[in-house]
Amino acid sequence: LLYTIKFEVTMRGCLLLTVTLLAITRVRAIQNEEVWEAIMYGYVVDYNSPAYLGRGDKIFSIPEADHDRYVAISANPIMSTDVVYSNSQSTAAMNFAFSAGIQGSYGAFSLAASMGVSSSSDTNIKTVRVDSIINSLKYEVSAIDQFRTYPEKFLSLNFRESVMDLTVQEIERLIGSFYARRLDLGGEVKKSYVMQASSRDTQQSILAELTALYGGNMMGGSVSTAASYGYRESYSEAEMSARWYVKGGDTTKWLKKDFSVESLDAEVAEVQAAWSETINDQNLHGFNFELGYMWDLVKEVDMAKGLEYQAYLENKWKIQASEFTPKQFLASDGPALIEAFRIKVSDRDHAGSSGNIRMGVRQGGRKSCRTVRNLFERPKRNWRYARTNAEKFGTCRFTEFDPRETIEIQLLSDSGDDAYIDSAGIKIDGEWRDWVDHHVKVNKHGSGSEWRVVHT
Numbered sequence: 001l002l003y004t005i006k007f008e009v010t011m012r013g014c015l016l017l018t019v020t021l022l023a024i025t026r027v028r029a030i031q032n033e034e035v036w037e038a039i040m041y042g043y044v045v046d047y048n049s050p051a052y053l054g055r056g057d058k059i060f061s062i063p064e065a066d067h068d069r070y071v072a073i074s075a076n077p078i079m080s081t082d083v084v085y086s087n088s089q090s091t092a093a094m095n096f097a098f099s100a101g102i103q104g105s106y107g108a109f110s111l112a113a114s115m116g117v118s119s120s121s122d123t124n125i126k127t128v129r130v131d132s133i134i135n136s137l138k139y140e141v142s143a144i145d146q147f148r149t150y151p152e153k154f155l156s157l158n159f160r161e162s163v164m165d166l167t168v169q170e171i172e173r174l175i176g177s178f179y180a181r182r183l184d185l186g187g188e189v190k191k192s193y194v195m196q197a198s199s200r201d202t203q204q205s206i207l208a209e210l211t212a213l214y215g216g217n218m219m220g221g222s223v224s225t226a227a228s229y230g231y232r233e234s235y236s237e238a239e240m241s242a243r244w245y246v247k248g249g250d251t252t253k254w255l256k257k258d259f260s261v262e263s264l265d266a267e268v269a270e271v272q273a274a275w276s277e278t279i280n281d282q283n284l285h286g287f288n289f290e291l292g293y294m295w296d297l298v299k300e301v302d303m304a305k306g307l308e309y310q311a312y313l314e315n316k317w318k319i320q321a322s323e324f325t326p327k328q329f330l331a332s333d334g335p336a337l338i339e340a341f342r343i344k345v346s347d348r349d350h351a352g353s354s355g356n357i358r359m360g361v362r363q364g365g366r367k368s369c370r371t372v373r374n375l376f377e378r379p380k381r382n383w384r385y386a387r388t389n390a391e392k393f394g395t396c397r398f399t400e401f402d403p404r405e406t407i408e409i410q411l412l413s414d415s416g417d418d419a420y421i422d423s424a425g426i427k428i429d430g431e432w433r434d435w436v437d438h439h440v441k442v443n444k445h446g447s448g449s450e451w452r453v454v455h456t
Contacts, residue, residue, distance in 0.1 A: 034064070035281050036071045038185055039141050042176025042294055043286075045112050048225075050133070050190035050245035051287040052096055052112040056176030059297065061156035062147065070147035070154070074140045079276060081217060082133045085203045088126040088326050091115050100291045101181075107317030108177060116324050117194050117239045118229055126326040126430075128197045128206055132218040134189040135287060136248070136276045142182040151179065151292070152300035163301040168309040177294050177313055184288040187248025187279045189272075191219055195232055195240040199329045199336070199430025209234050215264035222258040238330055248285030250278035328456070329430040335400035338393065340427035341371065342386040343411070345379045346420035346439045352381040355415020357442060361396055361426060362408050362451065369396035370412075379419055403429035408451040411442045418443045425454050432456070 038055075040062070046054030062070050086092040092113035097106035115127050147154055162175060193210060213233055214220035221228075227243040246254045253275035259267050295313065299306025341359050345351050357376040362368035371394040376385050390397050401407055411424055419442045425434030433454035442448030 044176045047112045050188045059159040060154045072142045084131040086129040107321030110320040130193045136187040138186040168312045178291040181290040183286045185284040190245040196238040196330045336429045340388045344423040347382040351420040353417045353419035360410040369399040
């Protein structure tokens, strides 16, 4: 490259000499960047990063002579491991946003921290996600003094000019959606499992299943940046995916390794130690962020642009957060116990009763059960009741039904004081199944005691 430039300088004058000097200056600037400057950047959402974030453009300017006053950096070499469990109610994006101090904006990470098994999976089926994480910490970097409390005072000239010239979409892509108030620097390895879930799955049962297959730290198997897909060992109809993320240091220490479960702990510890030794100031990865919103800094330059940027991102994140909102568990592969009973009393006059209502359940003439007599005591007009106390389930406490087949229920009263019911149902396999009607009369003379099919 230098030879070609010199040749052209000889042929075409001094114009290219300026270009040559700029190129050399640019290379030196990258090579000479200090560790503390990691906090000077904006951060974009990065789907391929275990921390869900990657560097955007530099947005702050602090003279090197003043950096000790405004940036705290401590060398703190330490290795740590963690396991993060997420489900459809508390997603991985929610967990990350909470840890970064922006819990209201979890939609920003809903795609990067996806709860979906694959693009072809049924988005109506609930899932769980387990992230097994190894961090090799080298530095902690924090904004302090006025840089923490008034970051707008340190905005670079390039950032100010870019805000005026770029569209909000370009600001998001080139500069970032966030800035860092603090972050850790070092290396990070993560293995993420996402799997379809049944109502029987718990955090304890999922972790037990994974550790049995992939070892105590769940790092078993072949290390690859490509996701792998298959089915759960314990449930052959439940789809599952696994993916590795490796950032910081010499990542080849991990890639293409194949950890056997039998000697997993020793093998992982050996690679982990060798990888940690390769982490230096030229290959650091950022993680454990405390974040601020980029739109607040944009507002300091151009209020209208900042408000536009905020509205654009919040709308985008809202859409992303709603793209995966599963409603049901994967059907169990066998019979299940009833988890709860419920009724809704009508709003008509005198719909309540001074008596008690119990419920019967049956399936195909093969199985049946009844709750205790006072499952619902003295039901009141326009009230909703749900019972989860198994002591009131009677023989239904130990009777299993197949959620994949038709289930019927009946209501029985011990009183001649009529009750009027609008709906009744049971919860089984994590889902409510009800019949819905209007002012169904129930009394001890048999009214309302007919069997009715319940539906999801």
